[in-house]
Amino acid sequence: MKKRILKLCATAAGIAVGLMASTASAATTLETVKARGKLICGVSMSTPGFATADTKGHMQGFDVDVCRAVASAVFGDPEKVDFVLTNINTRFQALQSGEIDMLSRQTTHTFSREVSLGLDFGPTVFYDGQGLMVPKSLGVNSAKELTDAAICTLPGTTTAQNLSDFFRSIGGKFELVVFENPDENRNAFFSGRCEAISSDRSDLASIRAVANNPDDYVVLPETISKEPLAPSVRQNDSNWRDIVSWSVWMLMAAEERGITQANVDEMAKSEDPEIQRMLGVSEELGKMLNLDNKWGYNIVKGVGNYGEVFERNLGTKTALGLTRGPNTRWSEGGLLYAPPFR
Amino acid sequence: MSLFYDTRIRAFLYQTIAIGAVVFVAWAMFSTASANLAKQDIATGFGFLARQAGFVITETAIAYEPTDTFGRAILVGIANTVKVSALAVLFGTILGVLVGIGRLSHNPVLSRLMLAYIEALRNVPLLLYLLLWYSLIISVFPPVRQAIEMLPGVFLSNSGLVMPAMRWASGFEALLVALIVGIAAAVVIERILARRRIATGKETPVATIATLAFLVPLAATSLLADISVSLDIPELGRFRLTGGYHVRPEFVALLIGLTLSASANVAEIVRAGIQAVSKGQWEAATALGLPRSRTLKLVILPQALRIIVPPLTNTYLTVFKNSSLAIAIGYPDLVMVSNTIMNQTGQAIEAIAIFMAVYLGLSILISLVMNWYNARVALRER
Incomplete structure (x- = not known):
C-alpha cells in the first residue's frame, strides 16, 4: 500500500518537475536554427502576392521572400526554410512558444504588440494602410x-x-x-x-x-489607418533580431546601390567600400552577426534586392498590380531608408 | 501503526494525498506559466476586462457599444451563445420527436424518408452543413437593395429577414406581468382539473378553461393599463434597410445547422426510447381499446422518457458546445468575441480560461437541470 502512495507522489512530482524543466531557457535562436539546418518561418495562409504555394507546392510571395532572405543569410541557401502557416489568432503564440523562429505575416507593428506580447519587430518591409x-x-x-x-x-x-x-x-x-x-x-x-x-x-x-x-x-x-508591416522575432535575443533586421535592410540597401540578383557577382568586384562591406569582400560584418561573411552576397544572390522582390510578387506585372507608392527608396520620395553598412 | 490499518483513516489519508497531488500539479502549472510569461515580458492578469473594447459587435442580445469594456463584450458573446443554443435545443427537440416517431411509422415511405433525413444529417460534419446553409442563404436570396418585400414592411434578402419591430413606450412591464400570471393560472387550473378528473371521473373542458385563464389577465391589462406601442418599420436606406428588427443570415444559418443536427440525434434517441418499451405495453393498451395515438401519448412516451432523458442531456450539451462553430460563418458567439479580445490584448491564456470556464459552468448547469428532470420522470417505487 505504501508503495502505491509513493508511486503516486513520485508521479505527481515527476509531472511538476517536467513542467518546471520546460522553463529552463534553451540555446539562442541562431544556434537552434543552425543545429536544425533549417529556418522555420511563420507566414499567412494563402494570401496571393504575400504567401501562396505554386502548383508544385513551392511557397512564394513577398513575406515568403523575407524568410528566404534570412535563410540565405544564415545558410547561403534560400530553400533552407520550412514554412508554417499561421492564422491571425495563433501567429503570436506560435512565435512566443518557439514553434517558429520568425514571423513574416503581414503583421502591423504596433506599440501594444511590441510592449506586451514579448516580441520585437524588425524594420518595416511594407508600408500599408x-x-x-x-x-x-x-x-x-x-x-x-x-x-x-x-x-x-x-x-x-x-x-x-x-x-x-x-x-x-x-x-x-x-x-x-x-x-x-x-x-x-x-x-x-x-x-x-x-x-x-x-x-x-x-x-x-x-x-x-x-x-x-x-x-x-x-x-x-x-x-x-497606418499599417507598417514588419517581421517579428522573440524578445531578448538581440543577435537574432539583428540578423533579421539587417537582412531586410540588406534588401533595401542592395536596391539603393543597384545590386541585383543578376549582377551581384560583378558588383562583388566593385571598388565602392560600402558595397565591398555589404557583400563581404572587405571587413567582417557577417562575422560580427555570427554569420558567414558573404551573408549579404547570399541574400542578393538568393532572392534579389527589395525592388526585385516587390516587382516579382506584388508589382504592376503581377495579378495584384500594386505600384511602389510609399514603398520606394527615400531618395525617390519613398519611405525605405536602410541605415549605413559600416 | 494500527491507525494505518483503520479503513476510515486510510481512506481519509488517500483522499488527502490525491487532492494534494492535484492541487500541487495545478499550482505547478500555474506558477510555471506565470513565470514563463513574466520572463517573456507578456502581460498577465484579468485587468484588461475593465478596459475599453473599442470594436463593434453587430448582433447583440444585450445592449453594447464599442465604448463598453472587454468584460461587457464577453457578456455579449455569452448571451449570443446562449440565445442560439437555447433556440436550437427547443426546435431540435420538437423536430427530433416528430422525426423519431415518423421513423417508427407503419408507412414505409415516411419511415424511409425519416431514416434518410437522420443518416444524411448524422454522417456529415456539422461544420460542412453550416458552410452549406450559409452559402445557400447568401447566394440564393437577392442582395439587400433588391430585397423581396414579402408583406408590407417585411423584407427578405441575403442580409437576412428584416421586419417591423414594436417599440414600447409604456405598459410593457404590465403586459409581461399579465402574461406570467396568465401562464401560471392556466397551469394551476389544468393541474386542479386533472386531479379532480382522476378523483371523480368527471370530464371538464380543460383546454377551454385554461385558455380563458390565460387570456383574461392579458385582456384586462390591455383594457385598464396605459399601453402605447409604436411600430418601427424598416426603410430602405442608401445601402441597407434601417430600423425594424433584423434576423441576420449568420444567426439563421447557425440556428438551422444546430437545430437539424440536434433533431437527427434526438430522433434516434426517441426511437430507441420508444422501442425499448416492451411490446406488451402496446398490446395491453390496444386490448383496453386505446387508439394508437393515445397509446403513444399516455402509455408509451411516459415510459420511454426514462430512457430518453439521460442521452438527451448529452445531445443538449453537444448542441451548446457545437455553437462555437459559429466563428466559421461570422456569428459573434463567445469564442469569436474572445478571439478578438485575445488578438487585441494578446492575453490568450486569460481569454481561453474565461471561455473554458463559461462553457464548463453552463454545461454543468444544463446537466443539473436535466438530472433534476430525469429524477422527476424516473420510475418511482411506491
Whole structure:
C-alpha cells in the first residue's frame, strides 16, 4: 500500500518537475536554427502576392521572400526554410512558444504588440494602410458615404478597431460581419452580403485579384489607418533580431546601390567600400552577426534586392498590380531608408 | 501503526494525498506559466476586462457599444451563445420527436424518408452543413437593395429577414406581468382539473378553461393599463434597410445547422426510447381499446422518457458546445468575441480560461437541470 502512495507522489512530482524543466531557457535562436539546418518561418495562409504555394507546392510571395532572405543569410541557401502557416489568432503564440523562429505575416507593428506580447519587430518591409473596397455598381466614391453599410472583415486587432474608430469619428454606424476564414470573407463580399470589404490595401489588391472580374471592384481613396508591416522575432535575443533586421535592410540597401540578383557577382568586384562591406569582400560584418561573411552576397544572390522582390510578387506585372507608392527608396520620395553598412 | 490499518483513516489519508497531488500539479502549472510569461515580458492578469473594447459587435442580445469594456463584450458573446443554443435545443427537440416517431411509422415511405433525413444529417460534419446553409442563404436570396418585400414592411434578402419591430413606450412591464400570471393560472387550473378528473371521473373542458385563464389577465391589462406601442418599420436606406428588427443570415444559418443536427440525434434517441418499451405495453393498451395515438401519448412516451432523458442531456450539451462553430460563418458567439479580445490584448491564456470556464459552468448547469428532470420522470417505487 505504501508503495502505491509513493508511486503516486513520485508521479505527481515527476509531472511538476517536467513542467518546471520546460522553463529552463534553451540555446539562442541562431544556434537552434543552425543545429536544425533549417529556418522555420511563420507566414499567412494563402494570401496571393504575400504567401501562396505554386502548383508544385513551392511557397512564394513577398513575406515568403523575407524568410528566404534570412535563410540565405544564415545558410547561403534560400530553400533552407520550412514554412508554417499561421492564422491571425495563433501567429503570436506560435512565435512566443518557439514553434517558429520568425514571423513574416503581414503583421502591423504596433506599440501594444511590441510592449506586451514579448516580441520585437524588425524594420518595416511594407508600408500599408487599411482601406475599403466596394463594387463599382454601388456608386460610392468615398468611405464617408458608407454609413449604415455592412462591412466584411477578418477578425483582428487593428482591422475591426480602425473601422469602429473611423465611423465613430464621422458619427456614423455600420454593420460589422466578421469571418475567421479569408475564403468565407471574400465569398460573403462577392455575393453581396456586405457592401464593402475592409483590410490592408495590399490585401484588398489580392482579394480583387481573385474576383471573377476584378474591374467590377474599386478600392476607395481613404486610407483609414497606418499599417507598417514588419517581421517579428522573440524578445531578448538581440543577435537574432539583428540578423533579421539587417537582412531586410540588406534588401533595401542592395536596391539603393543597384545590386541585383543578376549582377551581384560583378558588383562583388566593385571598388565602392560600402558595397565591398555589404557583400563581404572587405571587413567582417557577417562575422560580427555570427554569420558567414558573404551573408549579404547570399541574400542578393538568393532572392534579389527589395525592388526585385516587390516587382516579382506584388508589382504592376503581377495579378495584384500594386505600384511602389510609399514603398520606394527615400531618395525617390519613398519611405525605405536602410541605415549605413559600416 | 494500527491507525494505518483503520479503513476510515486510510481512506481519509488517500483522499488527502490525491487532492494534494492535484492541487500541487495545478499550482505547478500555474506558477510555471506565470513565470514563463513574466520572463517573456507578456502581460498577465484579468485587468484588461475593465478596459475599453473599442470594436463593434453587430448582433447583440444585450445592449453594447464599442465604448463598453472587454468584460461587457464577453457578456455579449455569452448571451449570443446562449440565445442560439437555447433556440436550437427547443426546435431540435420538437423536430427530433416528430422525426423519431415518423421513423417508427407503419408507412414505409415516411419511415424511409425519416431514416434518410437522420443518416444524411448524422454522417456529415456539422461544420460542412453550416458552410452549406450559409452559402445557400447568401447566394440564393437577392442582395439587400433588391430585397423581396414579402408583406408590407417585411423584407427578405441575403442580409437576412428584416421586419417591423414594436417599440414600447409604456405598459410593457404590465403586459409581461399579465402574461406570467396568465401562464401560471392556466397551469394551476389544468393541474386542479386533472386531479379532480382522476378523483371523480368527471370530464371538464380543460383546454377551454385554461385558455380563458390565460387570456383574461392579458385582456384586462390591455383594457385598464396605459399601453402605447409604436411600430418601427424598416426603410430602405442608401445601402441597407434601417430600423425594424433584423434576423441576420449568420444567426439563421447557425440556428438551422444546430437545430437539424440536434433533431437527427434526438430522433434516434426517441426511437430507441420508444422501442425499448416492451411490446406488451402496446398490446395491453390496444386490448383496453386505446387508439394508437393515445397509446403513444399516455402509455408509451411516459415510459420511454426514462430512457430518453439521460442521452438527451448529452445531445443538449453537444448542441451548446457545437455553437462555437459559429466563428466559421461570422456569428459573434463567445469564442469569436474572445478571439478578438485575445488578438487585441494578446492575453490568450486569460481569454481561453474565461471561455473554458463559461462553457464548463453552463454545461454543468444544463446537466443539473436535466438530472433534476430525469429524477422527476424516473420510475418511482411506491
